[in-house]
Amino acid sequence: MDRTWMSRSQLTQVKRTEKHLLNVEFKPIRKNNLPRPLHRVGGPRLQSSKMLNIGDNYRACFIWKTAQEWEGRSLYGWLFEETAKGLLPLARMDYHPSHKPLHLVLNCESGIYLVNRNLVGCKEYIIMPDSRFDPDSSYDRDRFINIFCAKLNIRLGEGELLS
Amino acid sequence: MKIDFCQQFKTKQTDTGFLVETPLTYYDNDRVVVFCRRLDDGQYLVSDNGDAALRLMFDGIDISSRRLLSWLDEMPKITGVSWNAEKDELELKSAGNEIQSAIIAIAEASIQMQGMAVLRTTREESSFRDEVLSVLKTVAMESGIKATYDAPIDQGGQFIADTLFLAETPLAVVIAGSKFRLLEAELMWTNARRLQDPTRVIAVVESAKSVGIKEVARANYFTDKTLVFGEFETQFQTTIADTLVH
Numbered sequence: 001m002d003r004t005w006m007s008r009s010q011l012t013q014v015k016r017t018e019k020h021l022l023n024v025e026f027k028p029i030r031k032n033n034l035p036r037p038l039h040r041v042g043g044p045r046l047q048s049s050k051m052l053n054i055g056d057n058y059r060a061c062f063i064w065k066t067a068q069e070w071e072g073r074s075l076y077g078w079l080f081e082e083t084a085k086g087l088l089p090l091a092r093m094d095y096h097p098s099h100k101p102l103h104l105v106l107n108c109e110s111g112i113y114l115v116n117r118n119l120v121g122c123k124e125y126i127i128m129p130d131s132r133f134d135p136d137s138s139y140d141r142d143r144f145i146n147i148f149c150a151k152l153n154i155r156l157g158e159g160e161l162l163s
Numbered sequence: 164m165k166i167d168f169c170q171q172f173k174t175k176q177t178d179t180g181f182l183v184e185t186p187l188t189y190y191d192n193d194r195v196v197v198f199c200r201r202l203d204d205g206q207y208l209v210s211d212n213g214d215a216a217l218r219l220m221f222d223g224i225d226i227s228s229r230r231l232l233s234w235l236d237e238m239p240k241i242t243g244v245s246w247n248a249e250k251d252e253l254e255l256k257s258a259g260n261e262i263q264s265a266i267i268a269i270a271e272a273s274i275q276m277q278g279m280a281v282l283r284t285t286r287e288e289s290s291f292r293d294e295v296l297s298v299l300k301t302v303a304m305e306s307g308i309k310a311t312y313d314a315p316i317d318q319g320g321q322f323i324a325d326t327l328f329l330a331e332t333p334l335a336v337v338i339a340g341s342k343f344r345l346l347e348a349e350l351m352w353t354n355a356r357r358l359q360d361p362t363r364v365i366a367v368v369e370s371a372k373s374v375g376i377k378e379v380a381r382a383n384y385f386t387d388k389t390l391v392f393g394e395f396e397t398q399f400q401t402t403i404a405d406t407l408v409h
Contacts, residue, residue, distance in 0.1 A: 037223040038221065045251075067212060068200070098198075100194075117223065118190070119191055122192070
């Protein structure tokens with residue numbers, strides 16, 4: 001039986017596993033640009049990276065949503081594991097300043113079948129209560145990606161994106 | 164007892180008007196936030212900022228699917244909330260004195276739209292395979308015939324059976340969750356006949372409708388049997404068990 005959600009120790013093991021992200025480039029996204037479960041993501045306000053292979057069966061993807069006002073903008077960073085049945089979301093780091101600071105949603109002990117799904121009914125941790133980013137700023141998107149990689153033990157490029 | 168619900172709604176000024184953080188939550192634990200953008204005519208455009216649609220997209224739901232669009236089409240007549248297909252937002256134009264009702268209507272529509280996540284099909288497809296495998300494991304245990312899973316049935320390893328019963332005459336079972344997989348079962352059977360391999364091939368579909376009625380009818384000529392699992396789980400188990408001993 002495939003693993004469909006994670007225990008704490010499994011998630012710790014995921015974090016320990018070496019992962020490597022080379023480069024992230026945001027581009028306008030249309031439906032079917034990304035694999036399941038993000039294959040329906042698209043729209044004029046959205047841009048995303050590709051589904052990036054970061055080693056072994058791990059994949060990462062970043063989504064940026066713009067809006068007229070800062071509070072309506074958002075950033076999402078996904079970590080997936082490829083399984084026989086599809087992509088299992090392991091973590092999603094969110095920044096949407098309308099009502100929450102930077103936080104991480106983890107696929108941990110949810111008891112819900114989450115292959116090819118959003119992270120619903122999962123545990124959530126505020127990781128930087130005083131953080132402030134502007135998703136429309138490329139500098140802040142790079143900061144977001146750096147933090148995502150630091151939190152999930154992903155080595156970035158040759159050095160850091162911002163170096 | 165006097166309960167103050169108002170403190171659960173937080174209002175914040177923005178460059179374009181204001182937003183309201185409601186106590187309602189999406190399935191991923193984020194709050195339903197309603198944006199109120201000031202228009203030139205003094206009214207407000209109240210919207211969900213596309214948050215409900217984005218959550219459906221994250222769950223693999225096509226927001227332009229016929230069923231979802233027909234529901235969205237009815238919304239203005241029922242609640243006054245419209246669907247802005249350009250922006251993928253739920254919205255409602257409102258004068259200042261009616262804005263509370265508009266905010267509640269948008270929040271309500273956002274929560275209802277999230278419920279459209281039931282249109283997902285992935286879980287059903289996955290449980291079908293698991294349920295069939297569970298029955299096949301029971302057959303293997305009860306018959307004492309060894310079975311292997313995800314097993315190649317040709318020398319080149321091009322054809323993989325979901326279950327291969329190592330009976331006197333081997334029996335390969337293919338769980339056909341799609342037309343493509345059903346076609347693979349037919350190729351397996353044809354290839355086995357070509358090589359004069361005695362392995363029998365049985366395909367199982369969830370329902371004739373799920374892969375196509377014509378396809379199932381055709382598959383019965385190019386497999387030893389094509390069975391419908393659906394509501395015939397017990398019959399399926401008996402058929403497999405009988406096939407193994409005959």
